[in-house]
Amino acid sequence: MNYNSMKKIFIGVAAVVIAAVILIFAFQRAEGPVAPTTPPAASGTVPGASSTVPSPTPSPTPSAKGTVQGQVLLGPICPVERIPPDPNCAPRPYQAAIRVQPADPSAPSLTIQSDASGSFSVSLDPGTYTFHAQNANSSYYPRCEDAQVRVVAGAAQTVTINCDTGIR
Helix, strand or coil: CCHHHHHHHHHHHHHHHHHHHHHHHHHHHHCCCCCCCCCCCCCCCCCCCCCCCCCCCCCCCCCCCEEEEEEEEEECCCCCCCCCCCHHHCCEECCCEEEEEECCCCCCCEEEECCCCCEEEEEECCEEEEEEEECCCCCCCCEECCEEEEECCCCEEEEEEEEECCCC
């Protein structure tokens, strides 16, 4: 199998994955609250008999905050990426300070820390935020991409922050 045919297969698989994610997102947004229904009243009632219809269970009040969880990854690890991929060259978790900046530039930012596995989690008020993993030392690399996340009350969002090692 040559490079061009592998490239076409990769593009096809990527297109299918993107389409699946879009469909899942569209179905989740299409679902709204469902109104409780009550059974129809019986047409013939017996005098002196009573019927009780259980009241609908109240739905829990949504949280005023949303959750963002994610991971910071560092790569590439090897100077030449191979096909099939070498597991030793997979991106690695990166422990970093992450600045969380609300879309409103006048709002204060928050700094959180990813753990040794690169994982982090934070509860935030609804809104749009930029997540920026900060370089621990003052060198140019690793250079981390910013990730924008829209936080929705009562929902969890997942984000991956990729950091470039500069290895080529």
